[in-house]
Amino acid sequence: MYRISKILNHNSIIAIDMNDNKEYILLGKGIGFGKKVSERFESAKDCSVYSLQEKSERGTNKDLVKSVSPEYFEYANAILDEAEKRVGKLDRGILFPMADHISFAVQRIQNGEQIYNPLTEDIKALFHSEFKAALILRDILKKEKNIYIDDDEIGYVSLHIHAAKEDIHTSISMKMAEAVRRCVDIIENEKKCKIDVMSLSYNRLMNHVKYMVARVVKNEELKLNINDYLEFKIPDSFTIATTICDELSIALKLEIKEVEIGYLAMHIERVLLSEE
16 A cells, blocks of 8 residues: 655656555656545556665665656656666666766756767677667657757666666776776787677677676686686787786776686687687
8 A cells, every 4th residue: 555745747656655654756657647645545556666765876766856857767767667678677776876867968968068978889889788778768858858869878878777787886887898998999009900899709808808897896706717828828818918907907996806817818819810
């Protein structure tokens, strides 16, 4: 049983769950239409329910609901629905910081401010499904506000989706994209070549770096050390891998274990062989 404490608009309300006496935001088509404060209703069927008790990187959920217009929670909810179809179950608590981000993005667009995301192409490749899900925001904003949101902004929204997928902070998703870009830059500079980002070997390298960063963040460690063998077998790739791990440790402020070098070298060698 719920009791309405505030009606945000036709599609969103704040209500108290009378079982735990806590507040939630309920999002669903027409859920607020014709309802009144203090009205009680049995269930939240056909709507999404989010707790206002939690905190996120942007502040408490309750404070965000006060400061962000309700339609942005609807937009974020629609994106999460689409994302779950593509990538599976998500931590839906990301709704609040995502709605806040979309609200600021719309303000920037309406003020004619253009942001630049140097990692957009890497994000598209690294988090392909997440980016596809975030793209529905373009259609939503075109329909609801008659504005165009570009790929750079969509890229940032897709980072929120990935964070919800992996249960990590959004900044870690950004670090993954940064790590891939830095890795590619170092390889290209060292070997004076241009990596084909459409190749299978690049895709494998990209995913390896993504999971390497995830392991470092979660303090997980590979069990089998193949450094001695690969330092002898593929010395050039091993040297590049060492440079990358050293630089990423400094740039990302994360300790990358020595055992990671050999596995990264193996993927670098595959990329270089495919470029010959």
